[in-house]
Amino acid sequence: MKVHGDKIELVTATACVIGGLYMFYETGFFKASASVSGAPAVFPRLALGLGIGAAILTIIRKLRELRQTSAMAVAPVDIELKALVFLVVLTVVYIVVADMAGFEIPTVIYLYLLIYQRMREYWRPALIALVASIAIYVVFVLLLQIRLPLLFLPEYASELLPWLKGL
Amino acid sequence: MESGVVTSLLWGSVQSLITPSFLVIILLGVIAGIIFGILPGFGAAQALALLFPFTYSMDGIQVVIFMLAAYSAAEYGGSIPAILIRTPGTPSAAITTIEAYPLAQRGFPRKTLRISLTAGLIGGVLSTAAFIAAGPLLAWIGLRFGPSEMFAVGVFGLSIISSFLGGSVLNGFLSTAVGLWLATIGNSDFGGMRFTFDWSYLYDGIPLLVVIIGILAMPEAFRLICSSTMGEGADETQAAHLPRKWNAKDRLSWLEFKRLLPSFLRGSVVGTAIGIMPGAGGTVASIVSYNEERRWSKRGHLFGSGVEEGVAGPEAANNAVVAGALVPTLALGIPGSASAAVLLGVMIGKGVVPGPLLFHDQPGFVMQVFIGLIIINLVLYGVGWMGTNVFAWVTRLPNSILGPVVMILILIGTYSYRTEFMDVVIALGFGVVGYILEKIKFPTLPMLLAFVMQPIMEENLLRALSLYNDIFSVMSRPLTAVILLLAVSSAVWGYLRSRQKSPDAAATL
16 A cells, blocks of 8 residues: 555654643643652653654644645655555464464464465475474573463473473 | 773773683674674664563673674674675665675675675774773763763753654654653653553553564564565575685785775774764765775775775774764763664663763773673674675575564564563554654654663753752753753754755745
């Protein structure tokens, strides 16, 4: 999908003004415990003031540019929306499923689907996904001892040999 | 600092760093850095972001050394595809392709790689030596800085970053403001919760790792995957011209080394000087160095056809930037680049507070960093010299495999930080926003740098306010006023510069 950068900038700046004003209002409810009066709100207000100011100036500039030129000043850019949405949805599903059903099988399927999209083959993506998943398991779980939600693979290297014998 | 103290610090640092554990850390950092540097689109900053999760179990100095090893190595790694397949692995290696690729095509790929490697070693070591020499001066300056001056330095740094790291100054400031605001979310040291909206996930604030990965690494993975799903063939053609066997004449001789020495030295000086400036970085350094080489070289008219000086200068500048960039990062707490921001974030996370006082309070740590950098350059030279063929193989990896593998590394790396799935979801959200903003050329880097700098700035501002009562008394302190004036000047200059670039657009404001 092609979008105008100018349009997105305008929408972003407007959202920043509205969001910034609301956040500024929120700072009035911060409770201070430090000796400086209003301490927790001082810095956020400075940051929000800077952001709101820059966003208002951006809106003014963009509106003037739009008035001066018939078309948008910047050529439309392709944000590859379809591919992006597919990737984000697939990733969110992967995160949820991996949390519930363990890391092993969802990781292989996730990698397979991403690689298959481009290769359009069945076996090579499957092999790559499997090898990559095993490599990640070895590096992160066995070597770096990071706790991933495992379904059936052992958590420690010392348990690996008995586990393999049990297969 | 007396010379005896410097010598004992130096000797102590050498002894503490020449140990098997440190050498293994350096070796791993170098290998990982070269591999990530080779991958097209992955700069040193993305490499550091991806390697962040591997550092949780390391202590302060180990992390810094590991990250610096990866940083230096990624700068070299970026040159390998630039030389062999005309595809710069890092933005700063783009200028290398102009001379390096034709030189490699004329049958000298190994010589070109060795020039790049030697230039990197000389640039890295010389710039580090310059910084060690300047250490006592920085420590002396550090004693003159109170909280108000530190806050002003932060404002100055953000002003430079906002003004020069994006196309539009206004967008730069907007991005900076968002970064500063994001960093205030969570439990405040100065009383109560801020912007948490009773969501327990936000009580401890948004983790730096999530922001770093979301803004730096995730958009790159999106780009690799999304672009590879949209059409056939674009990514499968790399490394077609890799040499199967090296030619015997294809080497860097002693005579040639002597001839290129002035280029190595000029590049080192340019890289060190430019590295010190926040926001400039390796790309600017290599461009300036290339132009200088063309000006100084007797073969300037041949530039573009594969002249060795055109590789030696920019490559030395490229690597000299690493030590140069540490000056504002360590001495002022201003990360001059995305890579330095990651480094700064890692250091703060490990309890090292950068700033002018660091040189005075922890000279041993600073010396270890710089001695470590020299050792890193030597190890990089050895690994690069021996492993050229192996690393060149990485350029053969197609995006269709690279994108998904990088994506899963990012997801697992983010999760492993605190085994919290919400971190991964938030990083994904930052990634989507970062990807779209990058597509429309909206600068996201100021957001990250502001996020990293905010805690230091806020703490110093509030300390200054409790010392001098009100903001006007803080701002009217002489040194603070001068620094703030510089900050305003840089913002105005940045705006005028952008107006010169696009008079039509700027005239409307």
